[in-house]
Amino acid sequence: MPPHPCTAVFEGLEKGHVPHFLPGENPFLKDIRARYGVPAGAPTGGAETMYPEYEAKVSTNSLWTQGDRASGVGR
């Protein structure tokens, strides 16, 4: 059996450090919205977002037209 193929490297982090974002501080949560111009709530809206009825909800949502897509972030 070969020795363990992975090597530990020093990442400049304190031992036992667990990388994470504190609540409300994760910038990547807005990534998909920004890239695809999806209104807030759609990427994380769950089952509801799979049904056609959700479209009506989205089209009346001002974010759809004035929100992230309009700002062009991430395109």
Add this chain to the structure above:
Amino acid sequence: MTMKTLTAAAAAAALLALPGHANVVAQRQSAPAPGNDVVRVLPVRGNIWMINAGGSNIVASIGKDGVLLVDTGGAAMSEKLLAALQQLNRAVTATGMPQKSCVGVVQGCSWWNSSTFLPATAAPAAPKPIVGIVNTSFDADHMGGNVAVSAAGRSHVGIAPLDAWIMAHEKAPSHQPKSSPLPPAAGPSEAYEGDSFKLNFFNGEGVVLWHMPAAHTDGDTIVQFRGSEVLAAGDVLNMTSYPVIDVEKGGSIDGVVKALNWILDVAVVEHMMEGGTLIIPGHGRLTDSADVAYYRDMVTIMRDRVRAAVKKGMTLQQIKAAKITRDYDGRFGKTSYTPDMFIEAVYKSCSCAKS
């Protein structure tokens, strides 16, 4: 599954259940939760067996030197535990499972190996007694069975045979409530001090006790079985809930994080698969390094969140109201040790700058 049909093979097939949790709140109650009053047995590796009695995990090393137990579960389960142990001990002894190590002068393995011939020539070798008990902490759900189990065992510390000895870190029994002190027979007959203690070479392997300062309590011990490569972690690791931090008994969140990191330091990963060093938690299912790493991450993240909240000037009430454990509550927040109790313990014991 009852223990009635237990043979070594049946025991190997027996699975442990996910138990409920007897914790700080519930542990003073004598009766286990309904449906949680069964004993389940899981062979771990080598000489080591994991026994779940009433939701608490007990670890047994069974072999030519007898039975060594880590914890004894709640008092209400003692009778069932002893019955199960007796049956398991007999089954393991009769099958003549080879010991890990046959070197040294320790009986030269002859008794143990010869037992493979015994079924043809004589009745199986008589099982050896329970010789000792190590307590990972002095919680009622881990030492509740001490009196009954010790009395059922036999050891030879001096010349005359005694009940099985009971061992714990010297700080473990120091926080008993004055209103209901322990019966003397439940307390440790031996205690160790300092960071660690080499217990003995037992059933063919080195057994070492490691003290985890100020973690679940300030008298926590992790037991290391160096031949079977198994750790009995006690309540610093709890697969059914957030770690129970008993601040009154000297426990702290930083100590729990440290203890979990210690386990990760000591445990060896089996590359690309489950296995490697196996770690038996105080409650819940058997784990390996990956499980401990996830748990360590969760506990560390919770500590960091409380720390950040305190830094922002939030009070304990505000932190509780902010539900900062919400994303983990589905997994760990469903027992009588509630997320609020966990947050409070973290808040009270963390090294956070409180104004």
